[in-house]
Amino acid sequence: MSADAWWKNGIVYQIYPRSFQDSDGDGIGDLQGIQRRLDYLVELGVDAVWISPIYPSPMADFGYDISDYCNVDPRFGTLEDFDSLAAECKARGLKLVLDFVPNHTSDRHPWFVQSRASRNNTKRDWYLWQDPAPGGGPPNNWLSNFGGPAWTFDEASGQYYCHSFLKEQPDLNWRSPEVRKAMYDVLRFWLRRGVDGFRVDVLYHLIKDVEFRDNPQNPSFQAGQDPSHQLLPLYTTDRPEMQDIIVEMRRVVDEFSDEASARVLIGELYLPLERLMAYYGRTSDGLLQGVQLPFNFQLITAPWHAAEIDRIVRNYEAALPHGAAPNWVLGNHDKPRIASRVGQERARLAAMLLLTLRGTPTLYYGDEIGLTDVPIPPDEVQDPFEKNEPGKGLGRDPQRTPMQWSGAHAAGFTDGTPWLRLGGDWSMRNVEAQQGDPASMLQLYKKLIALRRNEHALHEGSHEQLEAGADVLAYARSAGTRRLVVLLNFATSETPVAAELLPADTVVLASTHADRTGAVKGELVLQPLEGVIVAQ
Template identity: 55%
Template sequence: MSNRNDHPWWESGTVYQIYPRSFQDSDGDGVGDLAGIERRLDHVAALGVDAIWLSPIFPSPMADFGYDVADYCGVEPVFGDLDAFDRLLAAVHARGLKLLLDFVPNHSSDQHPWFVDSRSGRDSPKRDWYIWRDPGPDGGPPNNWISDFGGSAWEYDAASGQYYLHAFLKQQPDLNWRNPDLKAAMLDVMRFWFDRGVDGFRIDVLWHIVKAEGLPDNPPNPYWRPGITERDRLIQRHSTDQPEAHAIAAGMRALADSYGGRVLIGEIFLPNDRHARWYGTPERPQVHLPFNFQLIENAWDAATLRAMIAAYEASLPPYGWPNWVIGSHDAPRIAARIGEAQARVAAMLLLTLRGTPTLYQGDELGIGQVDIPPDRVRDPQELRQPGIGIGRDRSRTPMPWDASPHAGFSTVEPWLPLNPDWPTRNVAAQENDPGSMLALYRRLLALRRAHPALAVGDFRLLEAADGVLAYERRDGDAVVRVALNLTDWERPMPFVGEALLSTLDAATSDVLRANEGIITH
């Protein structure tokens, strides 16, 4: 039989994502910070997770709330300083947890000293650290590329008569990873944080970091229609997922491996065959975990999920470890998307599939739909393309800790509205309720620790009635089976076994109740 300790910690463990602005405010400005995270670490430890991933904490003008980095080796004053970070890191490690940072290698802020220098003139030593081009033949942008936030991906600089590339906001100029000096400087950033003791990185939009030589036009998307994001009018064939990016990822991995026990998680939105390439090869590995968002992207029904899981598992190389996520700072809340009853089933799915799960703060409470009034919208993506449902504020609302004013998150009005049911849906209210979503997450995570089959065992899909997703996890002679009813009506149990846990109050032996998941052995 296996032991969790026979596997790297990132294979047997679970990651918990914290959005720092929205976790806990310690200084009364309505925005979360590092000291606030430190204050609430016992909640994270009590869940039973193994690592914390922090969304960006670096100095930033906050045009895209930290994903526009003005200094890769500092801490944004809103969040604290390097001393506050060191205290947080020590407190995380004291609880036996790991800490991952969010590395943003595709672009910096336009206020980063590197870009200020690059923009100072065509003869700047750092001009080629970013992607500058002359206007096209018509005097407009050099090509037809569209920003992920809408509009041209090029911004004209009148002083030098050239355009610079930005895959996102114009305040986020793309870095040129074909320049060896830029590449060396960014690897030095990783060294800085590894030397400080961080346990790894989640790497933002990793598949974006190299662009095709010559920057040719992207082809039109024949399936695009009005009402979806403008970016998708084109197929990003030349602006993302270039072959040269894999060598860069391999260099990052070699650096991480030189420190021992560190992990790299790559944000990569690609079809299975191209996604799997980001594992690299045994001789030249790339990221440990290319993030897998398919539980977010696919319809919530048993047949679709079964086919998706089978295809994803089949796409993995023998040395590739899977991973799963049902929520993030960019995606709609799982309970808002499929309802609270199925969100309980989703929790069981996430924490019993083969691979490393990532939880997003607040999902352990079942936070659902949060409507953001127009005058409270902060997300630049929503502000630039309103009305098509892509706003991310709804997933970034503050954690509700208790029923005190402002939910115990702050002493003042938070930067975003709280979930409307915060007086009853908060950590304190669920803390001692055995039927709460929080209690369910804790029990599921405890089961993962108690049963190596769930943490690191083999995986096999099982036959089941329509509307039911069933599978088996096996570690030697130890077998654990999972049955998930993704419907609103009773379904037959696909197997017989002793119930370890139900998503409802108590398991029955012969049927799956509506919206019920059961783990047996």
């Protein structure tokens, strides 16, 4: 196997640490809890574990407001707990990926405390400070992604500081060489502790316009949308200078790659397709020098129709630079769960889609048992996004609820009271209940993951889109003489498959319907909302 096979051909599993497994009864998941569940992940068949932030934090944004980049928050454990987790992952052949949050710190980080101490402080230019506008008020019209202006006035120094998110999350100044050096040293700190890579939070936000110009109005903005979308982020995201930064960041990570294992950078990038492709980086000596996996979020927002997803796949494959590794994502901690977006039956189709497309799939914890968003009453809301914009449905608590392990107290997540309420179906929709049910979502995921691992055509083969009618998404995956065909019926009625699409002597290797296996005799008719993988 090549050194980069684990992230090119493997499966990444995202853990939101507050919600995966609590080990000490305080109702909040932790590192020891994750370690306790590693054997489950091995049995599931994933290759890498990505853990959302575990750093010390005042928790204004649940860990994305960091006060110390080189330690572990006591809620999650200690550095020794992290080292133990890293060692246990390595012992099981699991790769470990951490969240890296470079755009902003907590306002309680020592860097910002020094920066706001005075205009003459040596760390003043580590953050973005500006004088008020000539008539008073913020220096420009930039908006926070969490509501309101992106500027907060500091009475003591008479200037505003910039924050793309909460006022408790001041943005770092990535034009400062000292900031870059400090943040690259953070990467090295964790790489030396055995980390295999990083998912880089809001990577495209790092550089802002040097002239601090106003963002233009968004002509397509409509009432009721996320208020931050009323402006086009022309001067606050995806600036040209970002390309230099991703090259530098990649060089740091590559310092720790060797012949046995290449380290990886995964970029969080909510960008149009042509701009997303730019983050693979420039080519040097025939190799791309940017982020190896710029997250491809198109399936999260796609209308769930065969024709639309066919268009997305074709356009994405066509846009990839030479040598670029594709990737696909169905959900994450910021977006509604797939089973809530499309329903449980279609979520089974989505599982087959994710695990058979060309490229690295990322699973969000709990999707493998069909977890859905959990309505959170107003008096139990935790997410600051919802608190800042109440009643607009922008909160992310519903997709961050605890993992449902069993029918025991609190679904086996904690001996105490969970930090967020469980789904109403927890006593039946849990890992323990689905382990013994061959028709369960969990067993479907296990079967698909095992098939993907065993079939070269699925984990490293070529990809070819096929024409199969308006309601069926079809494509072939091939490696050598082995050719598999994936057929996904998006219709709620039976749909026959044209004989010319199928290999001779067709055998169904997997179906989203547990009762279909083996050789196909006569015409292949897909059941409503059924997906199949067939081969000769």
